[in-house]
Amino acid sequence: MPEQEPADRVRNFLEVPLGYGAEQAILEAKRCIQCKKPSCVSGCPVDVDIPGFIKKITEGDFLGAARRIKETNGLPAVCGRVCPQEIQCEQVCILGKKGDPVAVGRLERFVADYERSAGPVDIPECAAPTGKRVAIAGAGPAGLTAAGDLVKLGHEVTIFEGLHKAGGVLVYGIPEFRLPKAIVDAEVQYLAKTGVKIVTSAVIGRLKTVDDLFAEGYDAVFLGVGAGAPVFMNIPGENLGGIYSANEYLTRSNLMKAYLFPEYDTPIARGKNVAVIGGGNVAMDSVRTALRLGAENAYIIYRRSRAEMPARAEEIHHAEEEGVQFRYLTTPVAYEGNEDGWVTGMRCLRMELGEPDDSGRRRPVPVEGSEYVIPVDMVVVAVGTTANPVIPATTPGLRTNRWGYITTVNEETGETSRPGVYAGGDIVTGSATVILAMGAGKKAARAIHEFLSK
Amino acid sequence: MDRILEKEELSESVWKMVLEAPEIARKRKAGQFIVLMTHDKGERIPLTMVDSDGDRGTVTIIFQVVGKTTRCLSEMNVGDSLFSILGPLGHATEIENFGTTLCVGGGVGIGVVYPISRALKEKGNRVISIIGARTKDLLILEEEMKATSDVLYVATDDGSYGIPGFVTSVLKNVLDSDEKVSRIFAIGPVPMMRALCNVTRPYGVKTIVSLNPIMVDATGMCGACRVNVGGKTKLGCVDGPEFDGHEVDFDLLMKRLRMYCDEEEKAMENYRCGCCDGR
Numbered sequence: 030m031p032e033q034e035p036a037d038r039v040r041n042f043l044e045v046p047l048g049y050g051a052e053q054a055i056l057e058a059k060r061c062i063q064c065k066k067p068s069c070v071s072g073c074p075v076d077v078d079i080p081g082f083i084k085k086i087t088e089g090d091f092l093g094a095a096r097r098i099k100e101t102n103g104l105p106a107v108c109g110r111v112c113p114q115e116i117q118c119e120q121v122c123i124l125g126k127k128g129d130p131v132a133v134g135r136l137e138r139f140v141a142d143y144e145r146s147a148g149p150v151d152i153p154e155c156a157a158p159t160g161k162r163v164a165i166a167g168a169g170p171a172g173l174t175a176a177g178d179l180v181k182l183g184h185e186v187t188i189f190e191g192l193h194k195a196g197g198v199l200v201y202g203i204p205e206f207r208l209p210k211a212i213v214d215a216e217v218q219y220l221a222k223t224g225v226k227i228v229t230s231a232v233i234g235r236l237k238t239v240d241d242l243f244a245e246g247y248d249a250v251f252l253g254v255g256a257g258a259p260v261f262m263n264i265p266g267e268n269l270g271g272i273y274s275a276n277e278y279l280t281r282s283n284l285m286k287a288y289l290f291p292e293y294d295t296p297i298a299r300g301k302n303v304a305v306i307g308g309g310n311v312a313m314d315s316v317r318t319a320l321r322l323g324a325e326n327a328y329i330i331y332r333r334s335r336a337e338m339p340a341r342a343e344e345i346h347h348a349e350e351e352g353v354q355f356r357y358l359t360t361p362v363a364y365e366g367n368e369d370g371w372v373t374g375m376r377c378l379r380m381e382l383g384e385p386d387d388s389g390r391r392r393p394v395p396v397e398g399s400e401y402v403i404p405v406d407m408v409v410v411a412v413g414t415t416a417n418p419v420i421p422a423t424t425p426g427l428r429t430n431r432w433g434y435i436t437t438v439n440e441e442t443g444e445t446s447r448p449g450v451y452a453g454g455d456i457v458t459g460s461a462t463v464i465l466a467m468g469a470g471k472k473a474a475r476a477i478h479e480f481l482s483k
Numbered sequence: 484m485d486r487i488l489e490k491e492e493l494s495e496s497v498w499k500m501v502l503e504a505p506e507i508a509r510k511r512k513a514g515q516f517i518v519l520m521t522h523d524k525g526e527r528i529p530l531t532m533v534d535s536d537g538d539r540g541t542v543t544i545i546f547q548v549v550g551k552t553t554r555c556l557s558e559m560n561v562g563d564s565l566f567s568i569l570g571p572l573g574h575a576t577e578i579e580n581f582g583t584t585l586c587v588g589g590g591v592g593i594g595v596v597y598p599i600s601r602a603l604k605e606k607g608n609r610v611i612s613i614i615g616a617r618t619k620d621l622l623i624l625e626e627e628m629k630a631t632s633d634v635l636y637v638a639t640d641d642g643s644y645g646i647p648g649f650v651t652s653v654l655k656n657v658l659d660s661d662e663k664v665s666r667i668f669a670i671g672p673v674p675m676m677r678a679l680c681n682v683t684r685p686y687g688v689k690t691i692v693s694l695n696p697i698m699v700d701a702t703g704m705c706g707a708c709r710v711n712v713g714g715k716t717k718l719g720c721v722d723g724p725e726f727d728g729h730e731v732d733f734d735l736l737m738k739r740l741r742m743y744c745d746e747e748e749k750a751m752e753n754y755r756c757g758c759c760d761g762r
Contacts, residue, residue: 192700193520193527193569230567230568230569231506231569235570235571235702236506236507236571257703259705263716270739271742273706274705277699277705280699281699286524290750291746291749291750294526294551294552295526295527295699296746296750417702417703417704
């Protein structure tokens with residue numbers, strides 16, 4: 030797939046891959062051998078009929094292909110860009126055994142973009158109104174997916190979003206160069222056209238509690254609020270100026286458009302020597318944002334080795350191409366600052382890999398006496414997120430586990446300990462992917478429909 | 484929704500606005516705040532609610548023009564709509580019958596301490612209040628504070644009105660008197676709150692301060708507002724905004740508040756008109 034050249038793209042926020050043209054898409058689609066028992070479908074958390082939509086592409090029926098995907102996936106333009114296909118559909122593609130698997134993600138992206146540019150998108154027909162009302166907390170991937178499925182089944186759906194814009198991690202977390210916000214806006218508008226009501230700047234647990242929602246006449250509630258709380262490492266100097274959580278750094282840049290300051294009012298630090306701690310997609314998004322904001326040295330500081338990094342292969346590849354410096358087997362232990370309280374250096378330890386831990390990855394062990402300092406003027410801590418306690422704290426009887434994530438009594442349905450209350454996505458599983466949250470939203474929608482049909 | 488219903492200049496560059504926000508008004512308790520955006524390219528700024536009226540569906544804010552967003556807000560007019568209002572946020576003030584309480588407000592901080600004094604009064608406390616400003620013209624809410632306080636002291640730095648000098652010296656006199664003060668609420672500029680806490684510490688009277696760190700989402704998501712309280716990192720937005728002032732690291736707070744000084748200046752340079760056209 031053609032891409033912007035690394036030397037060009039590190040100076041702009043435009044999308045990196047340029048996408049297939051029609052000819053390329055048809056060529057790629059023809060590689061699919063249309064397996065009788067396609068394992069790719071079972072590799073998809075939302076059961077997209079992959080051979081089905083690819084067949085449509087080979088026939089040149091791109092709109093038909095888009096419709097086929099949308100039967101089970103409401104956000105194809107998003108998923109085509111941000112799904113970790115290499116551990117899902119593409120991993121199990123039969124062609125992958127001997128060569129490259131079919132580029133399912135790129136094809137999905139192509140048809141979704143084609144449909145969007147082809148004019149008004151078809152609005153699916155909804156079932157007759159059931160008279161039942163569902164409230165959804167959180168307009169991220171889980172909530173948007175659940176809303177899309179429930180509204181089609183004839184229920185009246187209202188999403189309550191805490192931020193001033195719908196999209197959740199798709200708008201505050203994932204940068205423009207990886208997921209253009211116009212795409213998210215289009216997906217949200219599509220949902221609104223199907224009849225979903227979206228209320229922004231409404232934090233469930235503050236403006237209204239879950240009990241308030243039932244009192245207002247909602248028949249069921251879905252909680253898809255994500256794992257929104259930042260995790261810090263609790264090491265000395267971590268509150269110095271210039272040290273951000275990834276949530277803050279990315280929210281400033283993506284949601285508040287601080288990269289366009291002063292056209293937009295929200296400021297953001299533009300570090301010259303930037304260290305990003307972590308090895309996931311969020312760390313890659315942060316470090317690549319820092320490069321685009323003028324960093325001369327942008328480091329990924331990761332305590333294990335390249336093989337253990339959880340980021341999507343494509344993100345790591347893009348970061349490497351763009352000149353990110355990877356410091357593997359390294360962990361920060363303290364920060365140094367100047368008299369203004371701004372960070373000037375990061376004291377690090379080298380690590381070596383020991384025995385495998387609970388996650389099956391080899392545990393990093395510090396090498397004694399290996400401490401050294403990396404000069405930095407900005408740091409992004411991207412070591413994960415955790416549950417925001419506001420809903421559990423204001424919802425009596427809603428059980429959580431010891432980390433504060435909402436416990437579901439049935440994983441397949443998202444039912445919680447409170448009747449009529451369902452949950453899915455990161456607030457149940459902890460930080461995971463867009464597509465897994467969408468899968469959870471889908472399952473919960475099915476279960477809520479059954480609950481409301483009783 | 485989100486319309487400005489009333490606007491009044493309380494003193495130079497200090498404004499009071501009544502905003503239409505029915506659902507927030509119904510839930511709001513003393514000490515809580517809102518986050519607002521004036522326009523779609525704006526910043527999210529936190530402002531403590533001074534008052535609310537559940538029946539009328541309004542919340543009241545008082546703010547001082549200190550940067551681009553507050554200036555933009557001050558230039559909006561009755562009938563204009565804000566881009567967004569989010570709330571109520573933060574923990575409400577812990578209000579009990581403590582006995583005798585002391586409410587200290589400095590500058591625009593008087594607007595934050597006023598609803599607390601009123602809630603304390605309604606709970607049956609004896610309320611002694613001290614309000615101060617740099618000069619007479621900058622003093623706000625004197626009448627309102629008089630109504631919620633059993634005793635009200637007024638001080639100005641330049642001696643143009645009331646007791647000459649800082650609120651801290653008045654505070655010390657009250658603590659040295661026969662009054663048995665069991666809790667203090669002190670809200671104002673950070674240096675004032677720090678000085679105040681240093682005065683009250685030897686007396687061992689719990690002193691609650693309301694902090695105003697920089698925030699972005701203000702719902703516990705970003706950590707911009709982290710403060711050090713008792714050696715632990717807390718989030719101003721969800722753990723606060725009120726904390727035990729004797730445990731707050733004010734030095735860190737001041738440094739973190741200055742993080743974007745250069746950008747704030749730049750934003751003001753680029754400032755052109757009101758925000759009627761979104762700029």
